[in-house]
Amino acid sequence: MNGAYCCGPCKPRYRRLVDSIYPNNANDGPNGANLNKLTFYASSHPEKLARIGDCILLRLCRDLARLRFNQVRVGTEAMDSLLQCCHSSPSLPQLTERHLKMIEQLLETGIPDMEELGTMSFVKFSNIEESAPSYHRQYDFFIQRFSQMCYAVGSSAEKRRISGVKGIRGLVWKSVTDDLHSNKANIWEKNHMGLIIPSLLLNLHSAEQNTMPINILMDETYGDNTKEENLKILTETCLRELMGKASFGSLRLVIEPVLRYLDDEEKWHPPPTFAIHVFRVILYSIQSKSSYYVIQELIDHLDTMATSHASVRIGIATVLSSIVSIAGTSIGPLLLSIFNSLLKHLRASVQFQQLPTCPSPEDEKTYQETLINAMGDFANALPDYQKVEMMMFTVGNIPSLADERNNRHGDVFLQHVLVKTLLKVATRFRTSYLATIFTDSFLDTLERLALVPDPQVRLITQKIFHTLLDRHDNLVILKDITLETDISDLQLNVEKCSSPDQMFMRKHAHSIMLTLYRAVELMPENEGLEQHANAISSTMLLFCIETGYDESLVELFRLCLAIQDMVLTREQEFTVLKQKTVHDIAALYLYVCASLLGIESLCQHVQEVVAHRRASNFPVRAPDGRSEDYEKGLFNRDVISDCLKGSGKDTSRLFVPFLERTASDGKMEELDADEYDGRRVEKHDSQSMGSSFDLTPPESIQPSRRNTVFSLDNTSSNHPAPRIPPKLQVLVGFPITTRSLIETLKPLDPSQEKEIDRKQTRELLTYLRRTPFEQLAEDIGRQNEEEDSSKMLARILNKKRERMQLRGELKEDHPAADEDDDESVPERRKTFFDIVYPDFVY
Structure with a gap:
């Protein structure tokens, strides 16, 4: 039967139509009219599609073998036309198999033109949406072949690489456009990604070396051919489309080859x-x-x-x-x-x-x-x-600052690096309220960092304060301020201090000022002195601008006067340069603050002091005998107080000593006991706190589960009791100092509470065991009302009489006894049961 095909009239119609599309002249293109007849016949007879495909594939293989490349192009165009016009035919999968075999034949030739022809045919195929799934189709050959083409070298290397990238792009589109395709995820297998990703990265890198970088931010349409021949653009677009089509579960399969390629290359x-x-x-x-x-x-x-x-x-x-x-x-x-x-x-x-x-x-x-x-x-x-x-989190990773002497050199260096990290993060933060960022633990760590031995860490800590405090971008202006600057010409952004910031400063003002005082004291003698001084001055000025309400300003004035006194103290052995610098810090703050407040008298006093220092070569250290000329070079506390009082500010805190020097060890310590930071803490009787009676026993200052019979300050008006031992007060009394109240309000974890209970028990037992009985009796007796035996007996008889009256047992034939009792016992108040109602009520 096959031999009959040699006779034209004996050939089937589909074979005659296939033969008719090939031109007589080898250089001409396909016969358009006959090609239309073929496509019409194929759409009318879909059962013939597989045979038509076999016929075209057989003719293409013969032409390839005989190097008739023009005839090959005709056959390829005919196969593409059939695919496009019969895309909804139920027999399309059978024609597709023949089409893919044809592309395999073209790609296996190794001829750049034929490879390009096969690639373009595959690209057209990738844009066709199939209506029926194909469960046996595999793209392994095309993945390997297209990836191999991306590594081409030689005279036609760029042309073959472009064809390979286009083929991979067609694979990406084909793998994701057909929802019914069973091998949709086939391209995302690990071995396939291991071939595709390096191929794309190799061409992307080689193209970057030969051309200028071009960034593509949006996907180009697939049919846009204006930049199709640019290898870099094509490769980058393919990579972006590949990543855009990848699901979340496939990301790892894509990222791993990228990292491996970057490592290997x-x-x-x-x-x-x-x-x-x-x-x-x-x-x-x-x-x-x-x-x-x-x-x-x-x-x-x-x-x-x-x-x-x-x-x-x-x-x-x-x-x-x-x-x-x-x-x-x-x-x-x-x-x-x-x-x-x-x-x-x-x-x-x-x-x-x-x-x-x-x-x-x-x-x-x-x-x-x-x-x-x-x-x-x-x-x-x-x-x-x-x-x-x-x-x-960064603060939590900074090495312990409790004892710098025990820190290793590596820990000190790590501390320096982590503080720089903290500064880097802080520069990205915009503070709204100070309490939001300056929590108790965070502020405590910053205060300790500001006093570490490493001067660079202290300087970076001041910069952290600058970054977090500067909410109105005033730092750039403040860095350039000098005593000659006209403050009215500066564009400082000053706003009213908010209520949350006022509460924050009331709580932490003294600790912050004390930290700044210590930082001034620790400034290096020569190298880096100017940087530290400028940093501390900027911190003080930022606190003045950002938290400029009365109490905060007065605290800053106290700090300035304390800094001035620091230089005057002979025990502080500073160099001449450092002494001048410390005086300049105080003078600069007073000058700027007085100008911002607009107090003319204060501005005049500051200007007079500064002018006198310049004119008289003000001595930095105090001479043995202070002269009147020397006193004019110092800021006068009384004058500053009068100026602030004139503007309506409370200056009582201005005269409170900033620090107290102990005679025992010579160290500077805070004011102790009942006067914390100059604020007198009044002692209150535990029996009278706003009411005339008490229903509960006095609570301990520490959160403990134990009660005690001791109380504080419960003395008689005629016989004031001596002071109870401080250790007993701490154990059992009402909070009597601001420090104790702060410690009371701090939350304790269970382990810390148990430790406090054990310590409290040991101290109480030690006190009870080692104190003489007479002293114990005297201490406890002072807390109770002093009564003689007659009053105690009268109270007992009175209670007995009341019980007898309630029971009706009191006899009327003992008037004398009643009179005696009435003289010593007051008349009992009538109760509800003593009221006599009229008869009609019953």
């Missing part, structure tokens, strides 16, 4: 421009909610490369710093995990740098700076409440 070495570009493409292509996964994978890869050379780690950290802003707030769920990983790497780098076996300490230092910048960029991409969490 050593693309992490600074500057990692190519790696940054690749990850930017990835993050701009995937969904924003999945961006955090890419960040997490990159940090995990940094963990893997922890033992590699510092340049590799610097490159990975640089990529992190560059792309974190793209991820935005999507990293929120893993914030602490990511930040903890970065801090862990920072700590490990610091410890490794201190080892004598470290090959390059400078590279490790660069790596640390890069990590710090990365954490700052992380903070910049987060909302404010998460920035606070990052700062608290």
Whole structure:
């Protein structure tokens, strides 16, 4: 029967139509009329599609073998036309199998023109939506062949590479456009991604080396051919489409080959421009909610490369710093995990740098700076409440500051690095209320950091205060202020202090001022003195501007006068330069504050003192005998008080000593006991706190489960009792000092409470065992009302008489006894049961 096909009239109609599309002249194109007849016949007889495909495939293989490339083009065009016109036919899967075999034949030739022809035919096929699934189709050959074409070299290398990238792009489209396709996820297998991703990255990198970088921010339409021949644009678009079509579960299969390629090709070495570009493409292509996964994978890869050379780690950290802003707030769920990983790497780098076996300490230092910048960029991409969490987390990782003498050198250096990290994060934070950021633990840590031996840490801590306090961008202006500056010409943004900030300053003003006082005292003698002085002056001025209400301003005035007295104290052995600098700090604050308050008398006093110092070469240290001329060079506390009183401010605190010197050890300590920071704490009787009677026993100052029979200050008006031992007061009394009240309000954890209970019990037992009985009786007796035996007997008889009256047992034949009782016992008040009602009520 097949032999009959040699005779034209004996051929089936579909074979005659197929033969008719080929031109007689080998250089001509397909016969358009006959091609239309073929497509019409195929759409009318879908059962003939498979045979038509076999016929065209057989003719194409014969033409390829005989190198009739024009005839091959005709057959390819005919097959593409049949696919497009019969895309809804139920027999299309059978024709598709023949079409894919035809493309395989073209790609296996190794001829660039034929490979391009097969690639374009596959691209057209990838745009066809099939109505029926094909459960046996595989794309393994095309993935391998297109990836192989991307590595082409030679004279036609660029042409073949472009064809390979186009083929991969067609695979991506085909794998995701047909929802009914059973092999939809076939392209996302690990072995396939291991071929596709390196092929794309290789062409992207080679194109970047030969052309200028071009950033594509939006997907181009697939049919746009204006830039189709640019290898870089085509490769980048393909990579972006691949990432955009990947599901969340497939991201890891895509990211792992990217990281492996960058490792193998050593693309992490600074500057990692190519790696940054690749990850930017990835993050701009995937969904924003999945961006955090890419960040997490990159940090995990940094963990893997922890033992590699510092340049590799610097490159990975640089990529992190560059792309974190793209991820935005999507990293929120893993914030602490990511930040903890970065801090862990920072700590490990610091410890490794201190080892004598470290090959390059400078590279490790660069790596640390890069990590710090990365954490700052992380903070910049987060909302404010998460920035606070990052700062608290950083503070928690700073080495213990309790005893600097026991700190290792590595811990001191780590402290320096973490403080720089804290400053980097703080620069990204915008403070609303001071209490929001300056919590008790955070403020306490900053105050301790401001007094550590390392001058650089102290300076950075002052900068942290500047960053968090400067809510109105006044710091730039304050840094350039001198005693010659006209404050009225400056554009300082000053607003009224809010109520929450006033409450914060009432609670923490003294501790902050004391920290600033100690910081002035610890300023270096020569090198770095000016920087520290400017930093402390800026901190004082920022507190004046941001919390400028009466009580806060008076505290700052007290601080200035205490700084002035510091220089005058002969025990403070400062150099001449440091003494002048300390005087300038106080003078600068008084000058600026007086100008801002607009108190003319105070401004005049400050100007007179400053002018006198310049004219008379004011001595920094006080001479043995103070002269009148020397006194004019000092700021007068009484004059300042009168000026502030004239403006309606309470200056009673201005005369309270800032510090108290003890005679025993010569150290500067805060005022103690009943006068805390100059504020007198009144003692109250536990029996009279706003009511005439008491229903509960007095509570202990410490949160304890024990009660006690002791109370404080319960003395008679005629016989005042001597002071009860302080240890007993602390154990059992009502809060009698501000310090005790603050300690009482602090929450205690169960273990701390148990420890306090045990300590309290030991001290009480020690007091009861070692104190003589007479002294114990005397102490306890003073707390009770002093009564003689006659009054006690009268009270007992009175109670007995009342009980007898209630029972009706009191006899009327003992008037004398009643009279005697009436003389010693007051008449009992009638109760409800003693009322006599009229008879009609019953």
